[in-house]
Amino acid sequence: MKNFSTSPDNAVRLAKRVAELLACSRSTAEQYIEGGWVSVDGQVIELPGARVAPQQAITVSPEASLLGLAPVTLLLHKPPGFEAGLGMEAAHAAHASRSQGARPALSLLGAPSHMAEDAASTRVLLRHFKGLECFTPLPTPASGLVVYTQDKRIARKLQEDIESLEQECIVEVAGQIAEGGLKRLCHGLSFNGRPLPPIKVSWQNETRLRFALQGIRPGQIPAMCEAVGLRVMAIKRIRIGRVPLAKVPEGQWRYLQDWEKF
Known part of the structure; x- marks a missing residue:
């Protein structure tokens, strides 16, 4: 990639050259450049402030449009x-x-x-x-x-x-879940002194739980798992809302x- 910062003293901003070429405003020229439609000596340049020399060839793609910005x-x-x-x-x-x-x-x-x-x-x-x-x-x-x-x-x-918004997480756990622990994870636990609303919790496999819950708080899932004898090894969020x-x-x-x- 060429280094346009080393252009000669008579270089000007690319946006100025494009504005002159298209007979448009400087702000419109900047939009064409940031849209990836402008090339300098065959190389696409997306920086309106790039300095270009008078002899450098400026081209605008015939497909150029501002509709996709x-x-x-x-x-x-x-x-x-x-x-x-x-x-x-x-x-x-x-x-x-x-x-x-x-x-x-x-x-x-x-x-x-x-x-x-x-x-x-x-x-x-x-x-x-x-x-x-x-x-x-x-x-x-x-x-x-x-x-x-x-x-x-x-x-x-x-x-x-x-x-x-409901968030869905896959939680990898270790340890032996307490008797009735899955039911308590779904409803019956408290966090920071407040009872938790009903939550959808199910086993995905022998070591992974699926949580679907709203209004999740930092540290909530590890605390919930600890309350039923499990230790959280990893948490992965796979969905937010839809x-x-x-x-x-x-x-x-x-x-x-x-x-x-x-």
Whole structure:
């Protein structure tokens, strides 16, 4: 890839050249560039501020359109050991986890980690990794679905309804469950001094439990399992509302499709 930062002194911003070429405003030119429609000497450049020399060839794809610049939502399969949270409480937790070596899950988002078999036809652009918000915190030791969005409507939906959206988790456990323990997991336990509402809990296999619950609190599932003689070895969130993690490999992400609703 060429280094456009070393362009000569008479170089100008790419957005200026495109605006002149298309006889459009500078802001419109920037949208074409960020949309991945502009090439410099045959190489697609998505940075409006890139410096280009007068002799460099600027081309705009004949398929160029601004219709596909809608905000996107990314569904990440967070591996254990990465921090994903929101708000003051999460910020304190993030600071503590980073001090112990945890990296932000946001750092996993980029073109190289895009799921190869993503069913969405969206073209991956640099602009898709800017201005992302997360309203689906997940404990650092846990893995699974984390949502990052640029869409204000989806951000508001998650921010307002995360407590009422059912979340599904697969929990790997060790130990011997107490007699009647599964029934107590479904209903009959308390957490932080308050009785828990009915929860859907079932065995997936001999060492894995499936939890489907609303309003999950940090530490709730480990405390519930401990109360019936089990020790949590791993937690993986596989669904939020009606949106599943699906077959996204760990450490990769896919686009939320238009028809998918939380």
